[in-house]
Amino acid sequence: MHRNGMRPIHPGEVLNKEFMEPLGMTVIGLACPRTGPREIEKLVKCQLRICADLAISLATHLDTTPEFWMNLQSTYDLRRAQLRHAGL
Structure with a gap:
């Protein structure tokens, strides 16, 4: 697994x-x-x-895309899972 050394960053x-x-x-x-x-x-x-639904709401209010918010969440989830699997 490639580790970038960064902690997972929550969308919030x-x-x-x-x-x-x-x-x-x-x-x-x-x-x-x-x-x-x-x-x-x-x-x-x-x-x-x-x-x-929350991604759509944030995208509407902040002039972004729902995909931006969903990608942040999936990246966060994946990074946390990688750390768990690596025993960190």
Whole structure:
């Protein structure tokens, strides 16, 4: 297995550091009827996985694509699995 030495980065961390902080957004500001503030807060705290519906909601609000968010989640999941299999 190829190891890049980087820790797995949760999509919620990317959301917070790359979008919310630079744009001055809050959990309340990003919430919408389909994605409430609790869901956004859990995501930012890395306690929630990105699902397809959440990916679509984030993409709509942040001018990205749902695939961007789904790819972040799958990369995170794969990296964690690789570390588990390597015994790290």
